[in-house]
Amino acid sequence: MASRRLLPLLAVLVGSLSGGCGDALGVNGEAVGEMCRAGEELFCRCQNGVAATKVCDDDGYGFGACGPCTLPEPEPEHPGAGGGGAGGDGGGSVGGLALLSACAGNAECESGSCTMGYCSHTCASPDECPSGSACVRFDGATQACMPLCAAPSDCDAFGHGSDCGYAVAVDGAPTTACAEWPGLQLPPPGTKCAADADCNVGHVGVEAVCSVAGACATGCHAPSDCPSGKTCSGAGAVGSCV
Numbered sequence: 001m002a003s004r005r006l007l008p009l010l011a012v013l014v015g016s017l018s019g020g021c022g023d024a025l026g027v028n029g030e031a032v033g034e035m036c037r038a039g040e041e042l043f044c045r046c047q048n049g050v051a052a053t054k055v056c057d058d059d060g061y062g063f064g065a066c067g068p069c070t071l072p073e074p075e076p077e078h079p080g081a082g083g084g085g086a087g088g089d090g091g092g093s094v095g096g097l098a099l100l101s102a103c104a105g106n107a108e109c110e111s112g113s114c115t116m117g118y119c120s121h122t123c124a125s126p127d128e129c130p131s132g133s134a135c136v137r138f139d140g141a142t143q144a145c146m147p148l149c150a151a152p153s154d155c156d157a158f159g160h161g162s163d164c165g166y167a168v169a170v171d172g173a174p175t176t177a178c179a180e181w182p183g184l185q186l187p188p189p190g191t192k193c194a195a196d197a198d199c200n201v202g203h204v205g206v207e208a209v210c211s212v213a214g215a216c217a218t219g220c221h222a223p224s225d226c227p228s229g230k231t232c233s234g235a236g237a238v239g240s241c242v
Contacts, residue, residue, distance in 0.1 A: 036060055036192065040173055043132070043148035051132040051148065068131075099130050100147045102157045116180045117158030120144045126171050134169040136177050143170055146177035151202025154178065164201050176201050191216040196225070212237040 036042070036056035044054045046069035054063040095108035101119045103109050109119035121128075122144055123135035129145035136146045149155050149164035155178035156162075162178050165185030169175050174187065186201055186208050192215060193199050199208040199216035205227045211217040219238035223231045226241035233239040 036063065036194075037173075043150055043176060045150060045154075051154070053131065053148070099145060100133055115144055116178070117162050118147060118178070120146065124170070126169060126173075134167075134173070134175045134177055135171070136167045136169055136175065136179070138167075138179060146179055149176050149178050150197070153202070166201055187216050189216050189218055196221060200225070207241055209238055 038056055038058045038060050040056040041053040042056070042063070044052055044063075044066035046052050046066055052066050052069055054066045056063055095103075095110065097103055097109045097119050099109075099111060099119050099121065101109070102117060103114035103119050106112055106114045108114060111119055111121040113119065113121055122142065123129050124143065126135050129135045133145045133147050135143055137143045138146070146167075147155075147158075152164045155164050158178055161180040163181055163185075164176055164178060165181040166174065166176055166187045167179075167185065174191065184203065184206065186203070186206060187193070187199055191199070193210035194214065196209045199210050200206050204224050207218050207220060207225060207227070209217060209219055209221050209225055217238045220226050220232035220234075220241050221239065226232055230241040233242050
C-alpha cells in the first residue's frame with residue numbers, strides 16, 4: 001500500500017529528469033499536472049519544531065527549503081496601554097501577547113483580540129498577517145489572520161475546539177489553518193496533491209487520499225483511511241471502504 005502513496009512523487013521526479021519542460025510523466029507515461037502553483041507558499045515545520053513556509057518552484061513541480069527555522073525572539077515585557085483595544089475585554093490594559101500566540105481572553109493580546117484561542121486581528125490582504133499565518137475568510141464575512149497547520153495536533157495549543165482545516169485564503173491560495181470550524185474541512189476531490197496528508201489534512205478514517213494522477217479522491221489506500229468498522233478493498237489505484 002505504501003508504494004501507491006509514493007507514486008505522485010515518483011511521477012514528479014521522472015518528469016523533472018526527462019528534460020525539465022512540459023508536464024511531468026507518470027508511471028505509465030501519462031502527463032501529470034503541476035503539483036503546486038509557482039510562488040505559492042505552503043505551511044511546513046522545521047526540524048526544531050518551528051512553524052515556517054516553503055515556496056513552490058517556478059516550474060511548479062517541487063518546493064524550496066522549509067524556513068526560516070530560527071526560533072523567534074521572546075516578546076519584551078511591557079505594561080499595556082490604557083483604554084483597551086478593539087474587541088478587548090472592556091476598559092483594561094492591553095496585554096503583550098503577539099499575533100498567533102495562544103490566549104484565553106482579549107486583554108492578553110497586543111491586538112486586543114483573542115480569536116478562537118489565539119491572538120489575531122482582522123485583515124484585508126495576506127501581507128497584513130505575520131509569517132506562519134494566512135488571511136482567511138471564516139464565516140462568510142469575517143477575515144482574520146489564522147495560524148497555518150499541517151495536522152490537527154498543530155492546533156492543540158488553541159483549545160479543544162480548534163482543528164486543522166482546509167480553506168481558501170483571501171488571495172485565492174488554498175491553505176490549511178487552525179480554527180473552530182463548524183465541521184470537518186477537507187480539500188475537495190480533484191485538488192492537486194503529492195501525498196495522502198494533502199487530502200486528509202492529518203485526519204484518519206475520512207476516506208480522502210491522493211490518487212496516482214496527483215489529485216485528491218474519495219477512497220482509501222489502507223484500512224486506516226476508512227471509518228471505524230470498515231476496511232479498504234485495495235482494488236485499483238484508489239480502493240473503496242467496505
